[in-house]
Amino acid sequence: MYSKIMVPVDLTHADRLTKSLEVAAKLAQTFGAEIVYVGVTSALPGSIAHTPDEYRGKLEAFAKEQGEANGLTASGHMMVGHDVAVEIDHELIKAVDETGADLVVMASHIPNITDYVWPSNGGRVAGHAKCSVMIVRS
Amino acid sequence: MSDNKNENDTSTDMEEMGIPAPEGAADIIDTEYEIGQDNIDGQLGPFGFDIHNPVFLISGLCIVAFVFYTLALPEQAGSAFSWLFSTVTEGFDWFFIGAGNLFVLFCLLLIVTPLGSVRLGGADATPDYTYLGWFAMLFAAGMGIGLMFYGVSEPMSHFSSSMGGVSMGENGMRSDWAPLGGAEGDSDAATRLGMAATIFHWGLHPWAIYAVVALALALFSYNKGLPLTIRSAFYPILGDRVWGWWGHIIDTLAVFATLFGLATSLGFGATQANAGLNELFGIPINDTVEVLLISGITAVALVSVLRGLDGGVKILSEINMGLAFLLLLFVLIAGPTIAILTGFLDYLVAYIEYLPALSNPVGREDVNFMQGWTSFYWAWWISWSPFVGMFIARVSRGRSVREFIICVLLIPSLVCVLWMSVFGGVAIEQVVREGYTAAQDADLPIQLFKMLDNLPLAGITSLIGIVLVIVFFVTSSDSGSLVIDTITAGGKVDAPVPQRVFWCLFEGAVAIVLLLSAGGLSSLQSMVISTGLPFTIVLLLMCWAIWRGLAAERREL
Numbered sequence: 001m002y003s004k005i006m007v008p009v010d011l012t013h014a015d016r017l018t019k020s021l022e023v024a025a026k027l028a029q030t031f032g033a034e035i036v037y038v039g040v041t042s043a044l045p046g047s048i049a050h051t052p053d054e055y056r057g058k059l060e061a062f063a064k065e066q067g068e069a070n071g072l073t074a075s076g077h078m079m080v081g082h083d084v085a086v087e088i089d090h091e092l093i094k095a096v097d098e099t100g101a102d103l104v105v106m107a108s109h110i111p112n113i114t115d116y117v118w119p120s121n122g123g124r125v126a127g128h129a130k131c132s133v134m135i136v137r138s
Numbered sequence: 139m140s141d142n143k144n145e146n147d148t149s150t151d152m153e154e155m156g157i158p159a160p161e162g163a164a165d166i167i168d169t170e171y172e173i174g175q176d177n178i179d180g181q182l183g184p185f186g187f188d189i190h191n192p193v194f195l196i197s198g199l200c201i202v203a204f205v206f207y208t209l210a211l212p213e214q215a216g217s218a219f220s221w222l223f224s225t226v227t228e229g230f231d232w233f234f235i236g237a238g239n240l241f242v243l244f245c246l247l248l249i250v251t252p253l254g255s256v257r258l259g260g261a262d263a264t265p266d267y268t269y270l271g272w273f274a275m276l277f278a279a280g281m282g283i284g285l286m287f288y289g290v291s292e293p294m295s296h297f298s299s300s301m302g303g304v305s306m307g308e309n310g311m312r313s314d315w316a317p318l319g320g321a322e323g324d325s326d327a328a329t330r331l332g333m334a335a336t337i338f339h340w341g342l343h344p345w346a347i348y349a350v351v352a353l354a355l356a357l358f359s360y361n362k363g364l365p366l367t368i369r370s371a372f373y374p375i376l377g378d379r380v381w382g383w384w385g386h387i388i389d390t391l392a393v394f395a396t397l398f399g400l401a402t403s404l405g406f407g408a409t410q411a412n413a414g415l416n417e418l419f420g421i422p423i424n425d426t427v428e429v430l431l432i433s434g435i436t437a438v439a440l441v442s443v444l445r446g447l448d449g450g451v452k453i454l455s456e457i458n459m460g461l462a463f464l465l466l467l468f469v470l471i472a473g474p475t476i477a478i479l480t481g482f483l484d485y486l487v488a489y490i491e492y493l494p495a496l497s498n499p500v501g502r503e504d505v506n507f508m509q510g511w512t513s514f515y516w517a518w519w520i521s522w523s524p525f526v527g528m529f530i531a532r533v534s535r536g537r538s539v540r541e542f543i544i545c546v547l548l549i550p551s552l553v554c555v556l557w558m559s560v561f562g563g564v565a566i567e568q569v570v571r572e573g574y575t576a577a578q579d580a581d582l583p584i585q586l587f588k589m590l591d592n593l594p595l596a597g598i599t600s601l602i603g604i605v606l607v608i609v610f611f612v613t614s615s616d617s618g619s620l621v622i623d624t625i626t627a628g629g630k631v632d633a634p635v636p637q638r639v640f641w642c643l644f645e646g647a648v649a650i651v652l653l654l655s656a657g658g659l660s661s662l663q664s665m666v667i668s669t670g671l672p673f674t675i676v677l678l679l680m681c682w683a684i685w686r687g688l689a690a691e692r693r694e695l
Contacts, residue, residue: 026170043259043266043360043535044631047175050166051260082266082533083620084632086446 002031002132006077006101008092008121009037011048011058020107020136025070027105027134034073037063038095042084052080089124096129104133167373173556176381177628185238187637190628193386197393197626198644204665205648208655215655219664226667227513228505234516235299235499235508237674241346245547245683248353253688254540259360261694265536269545271452276550277462278455279529279617282610283407283461285340285557286603292339292586293562294578296332297569299507302323315506318495325570332566333485336494336558339512341489341551343497344519347677349546351527352534354680356542357687360535365629368392368524368676375679375685388676389625392524395673396625397648398665399521404649405662407611408432408581413583414604418597429650435608436646439615443638447532451616458609465602466560472593473564474571489555514663517670519675528621532631539688565589615645627635 005023009017029037039062041048049055059076067074077099078134079091096104108122126133179188189195208215248254297313303322307313314320317335320554321327343641363620364370369385376384408428415421428695442450461608470478534542568574568589577588590599619642626641652662 042631044366044532045359045363046630046632083447085635085638086444087448 002027002033002103004099004101005031005035005103006096006099007031007035007037008095008104008106008125009039009059009062011039011055011062012046014062016138018108019138020105021066023089023134023136025066025072026115027103028072029070035063035067035102036075036077036099036101037066037096038077038079038092038099040081040084040088040091040095042082043080052078068107070112089121089128092121092125093128096125096131102131104129104131106133106135107138109138145325156509158345167358167364173656175576177630188627188630188633189637190389190626190630193389193393193628194626196386197339197390197397200390200394201397201644201648205651208661209651212444212655216661219661222668223660223664226517226671227509229511231513231672232499234513234520234674235497235671236447237520237678238343238347238516239497241350241677241681242342245346245349248684248688249540249543253541253685253692255455255538256357256361256688256691257536257538258356258542259535263360263536265534267452267533271456273545273549274455274459275452275533275617276530276546277553278451278458278610278613279526282458282614283403283410283607285554286586286607286610287406287410287583289337289557289561289586290565290577290589293336293558294565294569294585295334295582295667296333296335296507297562297566298330298578300328300331311505312503315510316504317511318492318504320504328563329566329570330484330488331492333481333558334488335496335511335563336562337485337489337555338493338496338556339515340558342547343516345547345550347516347519347523348526348530348686349543350677350680351523352546353528353539353542354536354684355528355531355541356686357684357691358517359531359629361691362687363681366528366531366631367625368528370629371680374683391669391672391676393622393625395521395523395666395669396525397645397671398662399525400614400645401652402518402662402666403522403614404432404435404611404645405653407435407614408649408653409612410583410586411435411604411607413581414587414600414607417584417587417591418600418604425654427654432594432650432653435611436615436642438608439612439619439642439646440639442612442616443619443634443642447569447620451613451620454609454613454616458606458613461602461606461609465599465606466557468599469564469590469593469594470560472595473560474567477567478563481563485559485563486555512666517667517674520661520673521666521670523673523677524625525618525621528624529617530552532620561586561589564593568592596601614640618642618645642680 005024005028007020014042024035025032036120037059039055039059041052043052054130056076056078061079063074063076077095080094081091106122106125108120122135126135156474176191177188178191296317300317300320301323302314302316303320304312304316305314310636317331355366358364358373359366364373367389369380369388372380372385372388408431411431412423412427416423442454455571530546537545565577565585569578572620574592576591577585580588586603587600590596590603619638622641623633623638624631627637655661
């Protein structure tokens, strides 16, 4: 049904992603799909990496580890933005096209009052991506 | 110093093992510090936050305390501010002016030495923005409102005071405000002196100050891998101590300087927009209108903040550059075109001619001009420098140091000369040739509109003038929030957006409170001056850090 599943990951808060990672892995195993983990970073040094290349390394290591743990074909795909805090949805939607994914599985918080002003990243991606999007509530 | 040579020549093998490599040769500084390690990360009601402890709290609390003080004891605060203003500008004028000269020389030196070939972001980095987008953002952040406010009024002020010539006060000091020796009664000489003095304040010196800060930040973040915050530039001097209290003090100072510098500009912007609206539509000039203007414009800035760097500031900056260029072109064509164009060259020559005398830090007789104008400007530019510098750094990745200095120092200086020659030149021509003195006699904020009044289509051009002031206002407030947020988040550029919103609102609030306080704009100016002083020392040390950082980078090539 699906052949490539895209999973956006925030390496800073990887511990909060357990549920969506599990869901994505189960789906991939069921459909025999491959997984691509997408991370968005800026060119500036951040808490995860000092340079985009360092970030790419960490993202690939993360993908490899996840792939081996679940017996899946997994890869990492890095997006570099100028102003990540604001542009992340835009970058993720672009990543859907770049990776050719046909399903996005992503974590999102339970909507609260601020979602009227700032829709969650998951909400934005679901609203604009061309493929199916599955939002996993934390 | 614990510089660690990065094994970039084996980068292809290393990358497969998941070990980082910068883009081409670079000299990453190896430090134990992890960006965000001192941050508090949490949730306040529905809003997430991620702030640096203690920089956020100290700077936030101090600013709140300061605002309450000016509200609770307006008279005492007012007199304290004017004391501060005169002490700093009169006592340290030589220091500001001397330091300003050093910054210009330092930048020019970087262009000609081999250090200029170092590339920001690693040897193989490519620029993030096109020249057009980059220049637009440099201008909007760097001078924006100031160019609108002083474009007519400053050349006019210097021209008038020069015409008045030298007069002595009772204490044997000069009581006139003329630059250097003035040019009593000689309108040609007064024009040249007035334009030279204006260009001096808006040309090389301010841009050299910005370039130093921007270069330091870009170098230590993009090439050395340190967080994008002012303290990083001090790593070569302080080592790992920059992550402790030394660094907290430097960053807190930077937040103060940015916030008060921004509030001053917002104050100027509000008074000028109000003056323009009064001129055009007869809207009264009072505190209520100015408060409404600041609130309304802050609201627009919020939208821009929420749209981010590319969707907000960049687009607005480009719109503004287009509008400013149109206005410039219009004034040039509608005014005495030939006279202005020959004037441009003449004023440039006058600038070079008077530069040594104007930039001389000691033994000056024109104390009023030197302290009230030059010294104030230098302090103002310096207090703006963390803000403009960080913003410039943010958009300058991928440029070589030489390209960077030429584009940040020389080109903006030339454009400022052109701007001042056109706006100031037309206004002075109106006085000298046509005897139209409305602009000369008007208050500072309104002089621009009075000058436009005497040209055709005054209604349209004045409206464009007001729009420009307002949009420059928005870009300053927006990029300022971005910068303060980054500093108070310990150099994290991806902190939650509500934080930026907080700073954007906070800036507007501080501008309103200080505008309403007893001293009005002058209390804002005093704060700018007093944060500018300690920051001058910070900047001087930065030059040395840049030199060492670039030298280390060059050894990698």
